[in-house]
Amino acid sequence: MGLRQFMAILRKDLIRELRTREMLISMILFVLLAMVIFHYAFTVKEGADLTYFTGGMLWVTFIFAMLLGLNRSFAQEKDERCLDGLLLCPVDRVIIFLAKTAGNLIFLLIIQVVAVPVFTLFFVERSYVGDLLPFLVVLLLADVGICALGTLLATISMNTRSRDLLLPIIFLPLIVPVLIAATGATTLIFAEGAGFGGLLARVLFLLGFDAVFIVAAYGTYDFAIGE
Amino acid sequence: MKQLVSAPALFVGAGICLIAGLLLAFLYAPVDASSMGFSQKIFFYHVPIAETALVAFGIAFVAAIGYLRTQNPKWDRLGLVCVRLGLLFSLLVMVTGMIWGKAAWGVWWAWEPRLTTFLLVCFLYIAYLVLRSAVEEEQRRATYAAVFAIIAFIDVPITFFATRFLPEGLHPVVITAGGTGMESSMLISFLVSMLGMTLLLVALIRRDLAVEELQDRVADLKHTIGG
Numbered sequence: 001m002g003l004r005q006f007m008a009i010l011r012k013d014l015i016r017e018l019r020t021r022e023m024l025i026s027m028i029l030f031v032l033l034a035m036v037i038f039h040y041a042f043t044v045k046e047g048a049d050l051t052y053f054t055g056g057m058l059w060v061t062f063i064f065a066m067l068l069g070l071n072r073s074f075a076q077e078k079d080e081r082c083l084d085g086l087l088l089c090p091v092d093r094v095i096i097f098l099a100k101t102a103g104n105l106i107f108l109l110i111i112q113v114v115a116v117p118v119f120t121l122f123f124v125e126r127s128y129v130g131d132l133l134p135f136l137v138v139l140l141l142a143d144v145g146i147c148a149l150g151t152l153l154a155t156i157s158m159n160t161r162s163r164d165l166l167l168p169i170i171f172l173p174l175i176v177p178v179l180i181a182a183t184g185a186t187t188l189i190f191a192e193g194a195g196f197g198g199l200l201a202r203v204l205f206l207l208g209f210d211a212v213f214i215v216a217a218y219g220t221y222d223f224a225i226g227e
Numbered sequence: 228m229k230q231l232v233s234a235p236a237l238f239v240g241a242g243i244c245l246i247a248g249l250l251l252a253f254l255y256a257p258v259d260a261s262s263m264g265f266s267q268k269i270f271f272y273h274v275p276i277a278e279t280a281l282v283a284f285g286i287a288f289v290a291a292i293g294y295l296r297t298q299n300p301k302w303d304r305l306g307l308v309c310v311r312l313g314l315l316f317s318l319l320v321m322v323t324g325m326i327w328g329k330a331a332w333g334v335w336w337a338w339e340p341r342l343t344t345f346l347l348v349c350f351l352y353i354a355y356l357v358l359r360s361a362v363e364e365e366q367r368r369a370t371y372a373a374v375f376a377i378i379a380f381i382d383v384p385i386t387f388f389a390t391r392f393l394p395e396g397l398h399p400v401v402i403t404a405g406g407t408g409m410e411s412s413m414l415i416s417f418l419v420s421m422l423g424m425t426l427l428l429v430a431l432i433r434r435d436l437a438v439e440e441l442q443d444r445v446a447d448l449k450h451t452i453g454g
Contacts, residue, residue, distance in 0.1 A: 152378070156371050160361035169357055170375065173350040174382050177389035184392050202392060209385060216381055220374045223295055226367065 005091050009099035013073070014106065023072045024110060027065045031115045034061040035122055054123050055187030059179055061115070062108065063146060067168055069107055070150045073100070074158040087225070097151060097221040105147040112139065124190050131189045134196050134203075138189070141206035142182035145213060149174055152217040155224045181205045234437075237430035244423025248272075251416035266330035271416055273323040275424040276316050277345070281383075283313030283428060284352070288380035291373035300443070303369035306376055307359070308435040312428060314352045320345050340390035347386050351379045 017023055038057045042050055050057075077083040086096060116139075120128075128135060150171060157167040185202040188194040196203070217224075252271035259267035287309035294302035324342050325335050336342075355375055362368035 149378075152374075156358070156374060157361075159367065160358065160371070161363065162361045166358060166361050170354045173347050173354060174378060176347055177382070177385045180389040180392055205389065205392070212381060212385065213378075216378055220295070220377060223370045224374050226370075 002092065002095050005089075005095045006099045006102070009086070009091075009096060010102050010106075013100070013103035016076070017103075017107065023069055024107060026072075027069050027107070027111050028114050030068060031061050031065050031111055032118060034064065035115075035119060039122065050123055051125065051191045052187060054119075054190045055183040055185070057123065058116075058119055058186055059142070059183050062112070062143075063172075063175060063179065065111060066104070066108055066146055066150055067171065069104060070154040070171075071164040071167055073104060073107075074154050075164070078158050093222045093225050094218055096225065097155075097217055100155075101144075101147050101151045101217075104151055105143055108143050108147060112143075126190065126193065128189050128193060131193055131195065134194070134199050135186070135189050137196075137203060138182060138185045138199065138206065141203065141210060142178050144210045145178045145206060146175060148210065148217055149178075149213050152213075152221065152224055155221070159226060177209055178206065181209070234430060234433050237426055237433065241423050241426035241430055244419055244426060246423075248275075248416060248420030248423050251412075251419055256413045256416040257410065266327060269323055269327045269330075271420045273320065273327060274417070275421040276323060277320045277341075278421065279424045279428045280313050280316035280320055280345075280348075282425065283309045283316060283432075284348070284380055284383065286432075287313065287376050291376035291380075294369055294373040295377075298366070298369075300365070300369065303372065304436060304439040304443070305432075306372060308432055308439060310352050310355050310376065312431050312435065314349065314356075316428070317345055317349050317352070321349065338393065340387060340393070343390050343393075344383070344387040348383055351382065355379060 035057070038053075038061075042048070042053060042057075074083075077086070153171045153174070154167055157163055157170065160166050181202045185194075185199050185206075188198060248271060252268050256268075256271070258265055287306045290302045290306035290309060293299070294306060321342070324345065328337055328339070328342070329335050355372060358375055359368055359372050362371055
């Protein structure tokens with residue numbers, strides 16, 4: 001039962017986005033532009049080595065891009081009063097949370113499929129093919145944390161007066177732990193190459209973060225989404 | 228419980244303990260044997276303030292759960308009062324921490340795990356106040372604030388843990404005097420300060436709660452007479 005409802009909401013979000021592609025196109029353009037901006041902002045002298053900034057650049061870009069996406073994903077629901085309809089359906093609120101999180105996760109992954117190769121081309125000098133699997137694990141775990149926490153907070157901020165102004169203020173300080181762990185792990189992979197052994201602490205940390213905040217959201221989403 | 232100790236008595240008790248703590252720290256406890264020397268004296272105020280700040284946020288966390296379970300505005304007031312006081316104490320932690328940092332490491336600011344965590348804590352709970360100001364409807368404001376207070380309090384230890392992944396930097400290792408390494412004279416001076424600071428927190432919470440309650444009553448009365 002829950003699974004069918006989950007799939008229905010997820011499908012609705014995906015179809016709506018794929019028809020207009022508003023959000024995806026702006027997010028992809030934002031990410032690509034951010035890389036160009038980073039290049040100009042950080043290249044202070046000829047041949048400056050940016051290797052140890054790569055992880056930071058990548059995750060700052062994704063987190064900011066996700067802010068754009070999160071605001072969008074709920075603005076539509078709110079403006080068209082779709083959310084009221086959704087809340088009238090006999091659906092467990094937590095299913096709505098999980099479906100929304102999964103939707104945002106899929107969008108973020110689509111962005112990353114485009115962005116990561118371009119980023120690698122622009123900034124990463126070392127080949128990290130051997131570390132591809134750990135890289136993907138770190139990517140996925142950090143994405144889940146960003147999307148779960150982001151979806152919960154976007155649900156709250158969309159019901160406030162200052163909506164998209166509020167979301168960064170409440171989201172950014174909370175997401176710092178993910179940023180620290182993901183940046184460290186990614187930089188290690190890009191700059192030095194580290195197997196699972198070197199990344200284990202950070203991977204476990206990200207896993208723990210995801211688990212804690214999914215449980216926290218599970219417990220509080222009823223209240224966050226309102227009646 | 229309310230009438231157990233009067234508010235002025237609590238303030239007087241706090242004042243006596245804090246002054247006694249100060250005298251003990253300078254006259255009774257020996258000058259620290261480590262490289263910290265005399266500057267270690269700030270420990271007797273800095274650490275109690277930090278622990279009191281965390282206690283205040285802890286109470287806010289409990290109050291948030293209390294509110295979500297009962298929807299009683301009493302809990303919301305307690306949460307708000309504790310967050311405001313916790314924020315005040317956190318700012319004091321930062322100021323005293325910076326003074327200590329200047330004496331110990333020669334710089335006003337170092338990206339040291341504890342200092343960094345408190346900086347983020349300040350941002351987190353400022354965000355809590357911003358969130359409150361962005362919602363007009365009382366019940367909704369209280370609910371969102373409670374959800375955010377829960378998430379924020381969970382995030383604090385996670386952030387502290389994450390900062391351990393960061394490179395340690397240039398400064399020497401921070402004192403780990405808490406726990407075993409303290410002489411009994413130091414411990415006594417510390418505990419007196421700690422007691423004073425806790426009493427101060429309780430006294431301030433009670434006073435602020437009374438003010439908040441009065442404000443709510445005035446608002447209700449105004450509403451009744453159609454003002």
